[in-house]
Amino acid sequence: MSIKYKFSNSEGIYFVSFATVGWIDVFTRRVYRDLFLESLTYCSKEKGLRLHAWVIMSNHVHLIISCMEGQHLANIMRDLKKYSSYRILKEIREYPKESRKDWMLYLFGKAGEKNSNNKVFQFWQQDNHPIELDPQTNMFDTRINYLHDNPVEAGLVVKGSDYLYSSAIDYEDDKGLIEIDRLG
Template sequence: MSIKYKFHDPGAIYFVSFAVVGWIDVFTRSVYSDILLESLTYCRKEKGLNLHAWVIMSNHVHLIVSSREGYLLSDIMRDLKKYSSFRIVKEIRESTIESRKEWMLYLFAKAGQQNSNNKNFQFWRQDNHPIELDPHLNMFEERIDYLHNNPVKAGWVTNASDYLYSSAIDYEGGKGLIEIDLLV
């Protein structure tokens, strides 16, 4: 059963989370994180995505996003997930050094067989719940702090801005791996 993105207000800013099927720790390898960053960058430049904050954890992603006028966030997110899943699975399939290759491909294939929307592999879980952020309730700051502190809570870094695959450094005046649209 497909659970569609529900972006009710096209002009709103949303907190969105999505995870790898089976919560597989795919993003422990930078090559896969870099593919996702390329996809985010492309969607920012070509698909109308405003990327306000982001973090890539080992098996899931948190974003704070909106869309530019004339674009639908649901379409952007669909395309982002579709393309990134295709590229990451392709990279895994063609890898000569990925020690978890057979195991991951088996789980992606099994998830794909259980989903009538897929023909072969399913990389991303379909369940997610975009949360519209109300600027009057300090929701931006709360969600940005939550998102950026995920690697700290996981024990990977002491300071949020030290985590490479996050926009935390951008909010401290530095320059991260990809360009973002700051909220503050």
């Protein structure tokens, strides 16, 4: 794997995107979005994750993140994806109103069979494609705008701060769902 797709600078700020296997639309249900937010909050409080911006779409997540001194983003991302997938898959199996249960578990199971790193299921695609950002450059503003405009481009809302599962509201009036370490 190329160095451009690794967390090479332990003090860097990164734009990270990752998706469910097969781009399965898991996050159309609030219960699964909330479980992912719980995982983000845990990593922020217990693992040293610094969350600067985020959005959860129907089948993928975008984050702008860094970490506390002495921590490693690659380890935090591994733990975030491992734990969130465990919790979400458990909820899919147990959620009585999940009409897509058999279909989703079948697809996650087929993906898991293809990957020797998994015991049964694979929820997330393995890559994160971290891109290091400089908060002092236009690239940072471009990425944060892209992240916050994702729900607008998808036709879900008229303006980014109207989308509940995003930090765009925090950049407007600090009333988001989870605490962020706001930049800029």
